[in-house]
Amino acid sequence: MNKVFVRIIIPIWLLFVIMNFAVPKKEFSETENRMLSKFPTFSIGELFNGKFMQNIDDYINDHFIGRDYWVSLKSGIDLGIGKRESNGIYIGKQALLENIKAPNQVYVQKNIDGMKRFMKRHSQQAYFMLIPSASAIQPQKLPPLAPTWDQKAFINQVYSKLPSSIKPIDAYTTLSHHKDEYIYYRTDHHWTTKGAYYSYLEACKAMNITPRNESEFTIKPQTNKFYGTLSSKSGIQTVPSDVIESYDLGAKATFTTQNGNKVNNYDSIYFNQYLNEKDKYAFFLGKNEPIVTIKTNSNSGKKLLLFKDSYSHCYSQFLTKDYSEIVLLDMRYINTDIEKTMNIADFDQVLFLYSMDVFTHQNQLMKLR
Secondary structure, eight states: OHHHIIIIIHHHHHHHHHHHHHSOOOSEETTTTEEOOOOOOOOHHHHHTSHHHHHHHHHHHHHOTTHHHHHHHHHHHHHHTTOOEETTEEEOSSSEEEOOOOOOHHHHHHHHHHHHHHHHSOOSEEEEEEEOOHHHHOGGGSOTTOOOOOHHHHHHHHHHTOOTTEEEEOHHHHHHHTTTSSOBOSSSSSBOHHHHHHHHHHHHHHHTOOOOOGGGSEEEEEEEEEOOHHHHHHOOOOSOOEEEEEEEOOOOEEEEEEETTEEEEESOSBOGGGGGSSOGGGGBTSSOOSEEEEEEOOSSOOEEEEEEOTTHHHHGGGGTTTOSEEEEEOGGGOOSOGGGTSOGGGOSEEEEEEEHHHHHHOOGGGGOO
């Protein structure tokens, strides 16, 4: 046994180690739609508090040779032995659902304080839509005994802390009324365009916008081969692929992204090229950018400032005839004072639109002054 270990096992292990360091490293995983860990910078402080070794582990895990294959293999074995959760993803009834962890109350309070602080300095009416996850709205799809927490009570608690200058929008009740419909993707963490449309109808009530019937839109399936982030993260490939639909109002809209001093202009809010790539959800507004400006041919003259995560990408298309200009800010990628790049007084309304996971586990809104 010792000879087998020395002559076979150790050389194979050494070969894997050498190959892991020798193969070129990727910065971004298209499969998981996220940046991969970089090799950590050494510091005495992080060595002693354990963070350096944790970062080493993350780096090795992200760049292990054949990683996608091993993740898929492990998921297949887990599924075969009856496990119904893989890498934080519930394997439900013909659907994958994200296991949203309980809120980080410190981050939540910082986000609320950031919104309140910002709106205290500006006179526009603001609105806040906090979007529940599929696991809260569609519990019928969860595996038996899958633990969840009460997102409806949490949303009510958050909304109760808002000043009158920030009106809440109740997406939870609206989505619950349609819980048996295709309002969340089966393999991705986003809502579908249908789910976004129902929430748009609820937002219209609060924001004094005349809602548009579905018959006013040209509804078109763009692809039926979408496997999203939940499929990639879990390694589960047995759930049917998703359909991405566009709701086009026919409004002419130009689209500008700004990342630092780099500005790009486009003639549409739809990006067909991403339908042939892994991240097909980028069909809506492209990749995440710090500042996005949509200018439409609406004669309303109204301007909307929208603080957002990626849930807004398929939501924005519903607003293109109601606002002449929509500026979307992704505070995850903004680390400067936004008031040095734009005049907030130019906007008529402000909308905060966040998914449950981002709002409760990232404190990006604390950057607002």
